[in-house]
Amino acid sequence: xxxxxxxxxxxxxxxxxxxxxxxxxxxxxxxxxxxxxxxxxxxxxxxxxxxxxxxxxxxxxxxxxxxxxxxxxxxxxxxxxxxxxxxxxxxxxxxxxxxxxxxxxxxxxxxxxxxxxxxxxxxxxxxxxxxxxxxxxxxxxxxxxxxxxxxxxxxxxxxxxxxxxxxxxxxxxxxxxxxxxxxxxxxxxxxxxxxxxxxxxxxxxxxxxxxxxxxxxxxxxxxxxxxxxxxxxxxxxxxxxxxxxxxxxxxxxxxxxxxxxxxxxxxxxxxxxxxxxxxxxxxxxxxx
Amino acid sequence: xxxxxxxxxxxxxxxxxxxxxxxxxxxxxxxxxxxxxxxxxxxxxxxxxxxxxxxxxxxxxxxxxxxxxxxxxxxxxxxxxxxxxxxxxxxxxxxxxxxxxxxxxxxxxxxxxxxxxxxxxxxxxxxxxxxxxxxxxxxxxxxxxxxxxxxxxxxxxxxxxxxxxxxxxxxxxxxxxxxxxxxxxxxxxxxxxxxxxxxxxxxxxxxxxxxxxxxxxxxxxxxxxxxxxxxxxxxx
Amino acid sequence: xxxxxxxxxxxxxxxxxxxxxxxxxxxxxxxxxxxxxxxxxxxxxxxxxxxxxxxxxxxxxxxxxxxxxxxxxxxxxxxxxxxxxxxxxxxxxxxxxxxxxxxxxxxxxxxxxxxxxxxxxxxxxxxxxxxxxxxxxxxxxxxxxxxxxxxxxxxxxxxxxxxxxxxxxxxxxxxxxxxxxxxxxxxxxxxxxxxxxxxxxxxxxxxxxxxxxxxxxxxxxxxxxxxxxxxxxxxxxxxxxxxxxxxxxxxxxxxxxxxxxxxxxxxxxxxxxxxxxxxxxxxxxxxxxxxxxxxxxxxxxxxxxxxxxxxxxxxxxxxxxxxxxxxxxxxxxxxxxx
Numbered sequence: 137x138x139x140x141x142x143x144x145x146x147x148x149x150x151x152x153x154x155x156x157x158x159x160x161x162x163x164x165x166x167x168x169x170x171x172x173x174x175x176x177x178x179x180x181x182x183x184x185x186x187x188x189x190x191x192x193x194x195x196x197x198x199x200x201x202x203x204x205x206x207x208x209x210x211x212x213x214x215x216x217x218x219x220x221x222x223x224x225x226x227x228x229x230x231x232x233x234x235x236x237x238x239x240x241x242x243x244x245x246x247x248x249x250x251x252x253x254x255x256x257x258x259x260x261x262x263x264x265x266x267x268x269x270x271x272x273x274x275x276x277x278x279x280x281x282x283x284x285x286x287x288x289x290x291x292x293x294x295x296x297x298x299x300x301x302x303x304x305x306x307x308x309x310x311x312x313x314x315x316x317x318x319x320x321x322x323x324x325x326x327x328x329x330x331x332x333x334x335x336x337x338x339x340x341x342x343x344x345x346x347x348x349x350x351x352x353x354x355x356x357x358x359x360x361x362x363x364x365x366x367x368x369x370x371x372x373x374x375x376x377x378x379x380x381x382x383x384x385x386x387x388x389x390x391x392x393x394x395x396x397x398x399x400x401x402x403x404x405x406x407x408x409x410x411x412x413x414x415x416x417x418x419x420x421x422x423x424x
Numbered sequence: 425x426x427x428x429x430x431x432x433x434x435x436x437x438x439x440x441x442x443x444x445x446x447x448x449x450x451x452x453x454x455x456x457x458x459x460x461x462x463x464x465x466x467x468x469x470x471x472x473x474x475x476x477x478x479x480x481x482x483x484x485x486x487x488x489x490x491x492x493x494x495x496x497x498x499x500x501x502x503x504x505x506x507x508x509x510x511x512x513x514x515x516x517x518x519x520x521x522x523x524x525x526x527x528x529x530x531x532x533x534x535x536x537x538x539x540x541x542x543x544x545x546x547x548x549x550x551x552x553x554x555x556x557x558x559x560x561x562x563x564x565x566x567x568x569x570x571x572x573x574x575x576x577x578x579x580x581x582x583x584x585x586x587x588x589x590x591x592x593x594x595x596x597x598x599x600x601x602x603x604x605x606x607x608x609x610x611x612x613x614x615x616x617x618x619x620x621x622x623x624x625x626x627x628x629x630x631x632x633x634x635x636x637x638x639x640x641x642x643x644x645x646x647x648x649x650x651x652x653x654x655x656x657x658x659x660x
Numbered sequence: 661x662x663x664x665x666x667x668x669x670x671x672x673x674x675x676x677x678x679x680x681x682x683x684x685x686x687x688x689x690x691x692x693x694x695x696x697x698x699x700x701x702x703x704x705x706x707x708x709x710x711x712x713x714x715x716x717x718x719x720x721x722x723x724x725x726x727x728x729x730x731x732x733x734x735x736x737x738x739x740x741x742x743x744x745x746x747x748x749x750x751x752x753x754x755x756x757x758x759x760x761x762x763x764x765x766x767x768x769x770x771x772x773x774x775x776x777x778x779x780x781x782x783x784x785x786x787x788x789x790x791x792x793x794x795x796x797x798x799x800x801x802x803x804x805x806x807x808x809x810x811x812x813x814x815x816x817x818x819x820x821x822x823x824x825x826x827x828x829x830x831x832x833x834x835x836x837x838x839x840x841x842x843x844x845x846x847x848x849x850x851x852x853x854x855x856x857x858x859x860x861x862x863x864x865x866x867x868x869x870x871x872x873x874x875x876x877x878x879x880x881x882x883x884x885x886x887x888x889x890x891x892x893x894x895x896x897x898x899x900x901x902x903x904x905x906x907x908x909x910x911x912x913x914x915x916x917x918x919x920x921x922x923x924x925x926x927x928x929x930x931x932x933x934x935x936x937x938x939x940x941x942x943x944x945x946x947x948x949x950x951x952x953x954x955x956x957x958x959x960x961x962x963x964x965x966x967x968x969x970x971x972x973x974x975x976x977x978x979x980x981x982x983x984x985x986x987x988x989x990x991x992x993x994x995x996x997x998x
Contacts, residue, residue, distance in 0.1 A: 171779030173727070222966055228778040232725055233922055233965050240915055240958035244951040300530065306518040307527050314514045317476055319502035319531030319576065356910060360790060363783045367776070401794040404787055408772055411784075415775040 140393070142272055147389035149278035151382030152285030153347065156340035157362030158369070158377045159289060160333035166372050167305045167329040168224060170231050174239035176359030178334060181242055182208050182341025183350050184250055186257055197257040197346050205338040212334030213327040220330065221323050239355065246352035257345035281343045285378065288336055293374050295332070305329055357400075364407040370417025379419055383410075427490065429454040429611050430475065430580055435485045435494075437467070437474045444470040446635045452580070457612045459622035459643070462632035463655060468615045469511060471632070472584045475613075476508045477501035488580070503531050507578035511585040511615075513569040515557035521568050522553040528575035535577025536608055542571035545601055563594035570598070574605065581605070583614045587621060599625065619651060633657050673985070687834055691827040699830050703898055705940050706837035710891045711913065712920040712932035713840050714884045719918075720927035721848065721856045722880040725778070727914050728785025731792045732762050732885045734907030736892025738796050741902055744814045746801070751818055752832070755893035762889030766882045774874065774881075786910065793908035807903025815900060829898055836894055840887055845929055845985055847883075852876060860927070911954075919961045925971025929985040934973045 157179060164170050172178075182204055189200040219238075223230035265276040296302040307315040308325045316322055344350060344358070361384060369380030384403050391402025410418065428451040437445040445467045452458055462468050473479040475486060477498035486494035493501055507528070515524050525542055543550035546567040552560060557568060566586055573581055587595040595618075602625050606612055616622035623629060623643050631639035631654040639646065639654030690699055711729070718724040739758030743749045749757065773784040797805040819825045847853050855876050892913075896902050906912070916939065924935020939957075946953040968975055 171783070173779075173782070219962075219966075227969075228723075229719070229725060229926065230965050230969065232779050232782055233918065234962050236727065236915070236918060237958040237962040237965070240911070241955045241962075244954040244958070248951045248955075300526070303519060303523050303527055304530070306523075307516045310516040310518050311514060313478055313498075314510060314516070315527075316498040317478065317502055317508050317510070318527050318572070319499045320527075321497065321499045356786070357790075360783065360787055363780070364787065367780065397794075397798050401791065401798075404791045404794070407787060408791070411772050411775055 138271060140390075143389045143393045144386055145272060145274060146278065147386030148382050149274070149282045149385070150389060151365075151378070151385030152278075152282035153340065153343055153381070154361050154365045154384050155285050155378040155381030156288060156336060156343065157358050158365035158381055159292060159374065160336040160340070161359075161362045162366045162369075162372070162374065162377050163292065163333045163336070164329055165366075167309050168326050170220065170224065171235070172220075172333075173232060173235040173359065174242055174355075175235075175337070175362060176357065177239045177242040177246075177355030178208075178337050179341045179344060179358045179362075180350055180352060180355045181246065182334075182338040183257065183345035184246055184255070184352075185338070186342045186345055187250075187255055190257060197259050197342050200257075201339065201342055204342060205335050208338035208341075209331040209335040212330040212332075212337075215334075216327040216330035217323055221326055224326070243352050243355060250352065252351055252353070254349040254351045255345075256349040257342065259346045263346070277346065281347065284339065284343065285381075288339060289374050289378050292332075292336070296374070301328060361403070364403065367417055368407055368410045370420035373417075373419045376417060376419030380417065383418075426453055428452055428487075429456075429489060431487045432471075432475075433485055433487065435471075435474060435481060437470045437479055437481060439470075439479070444635055445474070448632075448635075448637055450630060450637070452611060452613065454579070454611055455609045456628060457606055457614065457626045459626035459629045460613060460615045460632060461617070461619050461622055461629060461651070461655065462638075464617070465634075466632040467635040468632055469584060470635075472508060472511075472582050472613075472615060475501075475580075475582060476506055502576060502578075503533070505533065505577075505579035506582065507573035507576040507580070508582045509566075509569050509573045509584060509586055511588065513562075513565045515560075515565055515568055515572070517556065517558045519557060520554050521549055521557050521560065524557050524568055524572050525549075525553075525575050528572035529577075531576045533577040537574040537577050539575075542574055545574075545604055546571060561594075562590050563598065566590060566594075566598055567601075570601075570605070578610070580611045580613070583612065583616075585615055585617065587616065587618050595621065619655070631655055672980075676985075684838070688831070691823075691830060696826065699826060700898070701940070701944075703830050703833040705936060706833040707891055707895050707898075708917065708920065708939070709932060709936040710837045710840040711888065711917045712924070712936055713837075713844050713929075714888050714891070715914075715917045716921045716926060716929075716932050717844050717847070718880060718884050720921065720931075721853075721860055722877050723860055724877055724881060725782045726785040727782045727910065727918070728787070728789035729884075729888055729917065730908045730910055730913035731785070731789035732766070732888035733892035733895065733913040734789070734792055734796065734904070735762055735765070736889030736894075737896030737902050737907045738802060739889065740893040740896055741802060741808065741810060744817075745811060751814060751897055755890055755897065758893045759886040759890040763882050763886035766885035767878070769885075770878050770881045774877070789908055789910065793904045796907065797904040803903070805904060807901065807906070810897075810900045810902075818897075829894070832894055833898070836891060840891070841929075841933075843883075843887070848929070852879065856880065916957075919957050921971075922961045923964055923971055925973030925977075926969070928970065928973050928977070930977075931971050931973045934976075935971065938972065 161172065161175050164172060185204045185207060186197050186200045189203045190197050219234065220231065223234045259277065263277055266273045267276060267279070296305060304320050304325050307318065308320060308322050312322050365377055365380035365384050367380070368383050369376030369378070383406060387406035388399050388403040392399030430452040432448050432450040435445050435448040436443060448471065460468055460471065470479065474481055477493070477496050481494035483492040483495045488501070488504060488506065491504070493504065516527065519527060522539070525539060548564055549568055549571060552564065557565065560568060570586070586598060599621065614622050614626060626643050629641065629643050629646060630637055631651060633654060634657070638657070639650060690702060694702065715726070715729055718726055736755065736758045739761060740751060740754050743754035743757055744751055747754070769788055773781060773788060776784040796802065802808055815825065819828050848856070859873055859876060896907070920935035920939045921932050923938055924933065925931030942957065946956065964971055
């Protein structure tokens, strides 16, 4: 019995990481209807950026966040204004195919720069530390990851609903033309949204790298997890994204408990089941 | 004659292959209230889109405050001092009433209009400031849309069909606020299908017909028959 | 008054027919003039050409942008192995049956993933492919995660001699490519094809015309799934070895195919042909550069998508007003007809 409780707990905590994969994806879709196929590769790219930072300065990966987050945000702004803004329009093909091309470029650039060997970010003793709660042993790192995920989503929620930047995001999302008339430069607003999304991606990448080993090929899988969390939670809802991540994480750890080969498969099946029963996700955004 | 605030010089606006305006010339002096009337499809909305920058033109075709802005992006034109009350209100549904107003103020221009001033003009908006914008009635939405444009403290404000789809009593209450809006010398262009309404608040009128200016003059000087002719194209 | 007529044929199309015929005869005779390595390369080219035509039909005409076609490539490959090893079927029968099974399987899949719109549909197809990969990795009778080889007896059932087998698999690949191109062409010329083009041009207008969009898209999805599985079967009949990672590789069976179509010209019939030729030319010259080659390919695809969305064929067509596969109707005046 206790092992099942433990599996569910681990799944919930893992869900925090998946919610971080999903939050950036959800944010840019919400603001500019863009689905970034390279999102997973950008997460992995952030993990490698974290690796280089920790090795160069000999610092803890959590300190590397202070380098990786601003770098990724800046990259996001440049990427959006330099490339992705040119793909946005009525036709869905250009953004899809351009980000797909970007995904292949990133993946192979990482292969070229870092080889295919699995790497890991070492965070020291915190990795093995655990808390014992009523006979249940919970790792400090997964707990910390989950807490960061909740904080990030609360932060995004605050930016979206309580700041002028967030007002701009929502206005542009509602009606690009009228937002432009109100003095918002949509190219800049989209750039800011991508910067914010990649800042979240940077956090996700570092936490991923501390948790497990990574190599350049795993981006596609992270994109899929993020996407599944978005759809399970319901498009356009940030807290729904966290719920989606948790459901995905629990499905995976329970599946893995039954048979290790079933871990990923049961996550996908949970996603397909939600799609079959509640195609709009469990917590779709209700427009006022 | 003083330097015009806005001048349109042989404006030919197009949507792709379709030409909507043909050589429109127009001069608006600072402080004027000008009505633009015309039938459906005469090019009134195209004119609004051209002035506000949603429809790109050649640089010299639209000159505002002495600057050729025909090829400027809409947000730059907004910062220079043009605000639009769009046809159909078009408030942001994800934003509350107050957020819609604040967004209007985001261009960062200083002036007499603030949240308090707008609430003073339309007290009902203050009562409903935290509600979602699409929970308002049509008339209240129109007030919010006007308030949103005023928040930009523009030098030129464009009203596009503000009485469309509203009950006469509501239209009257909105037009009652009009003198307060232009009292401090704000320049306004009013596009209306409701001719008498437009003429009652304006000092000058342009009539558009099939993309061309068919009549222009002081409101006091033009008579009904001339307008009818220019409006429907009945004149020989 | 001058006489005029509406026609689809153009002189370029007639010339193309003659050239195509000559090329086909030469290609069919390859076992008598080409070496073993060249035949393998050409077979691979035909199979990529087929995948590209099918993906183009989905993405370029039906607006179904999939990044999960590897699901059906791998499924076809695995069915070839399963049906010959456990069902005792002849490999060709197994491949045809694989296509039918894929068609049946694609209907419930479509009913799920068609709920996702646009780019989310694309990622949904990828999830399905992952489900396929992980599921086949669970089947220990087919080698689980490490895969298995096609037994010698099955291979020998194709033809007794090695050169006989090589000629046969070559002709199968060539025949499949011709069959795919012809069926896509005929489909697009049919009433359904016209409906599809209407959907591509405007979904709203098409539904206004009474076209059942969902059904039209479903039909395309089912047909391309079946044909993709058949091509998958042929691919692994060439390779003789299968594993989950090779069978359901997103890079091999989707990324390359997308690049081929984008570079050649999406939404045109000629695009995939030109794209396949360019892709193989690039690959044969740059393959030594490995990852750099893939980065260049991705870069070329991005640049083309941004600057010339109709691809290389679009450029050629605009310059020369050519159409090799006559789809569009043209008005011919009497004088020009003479």
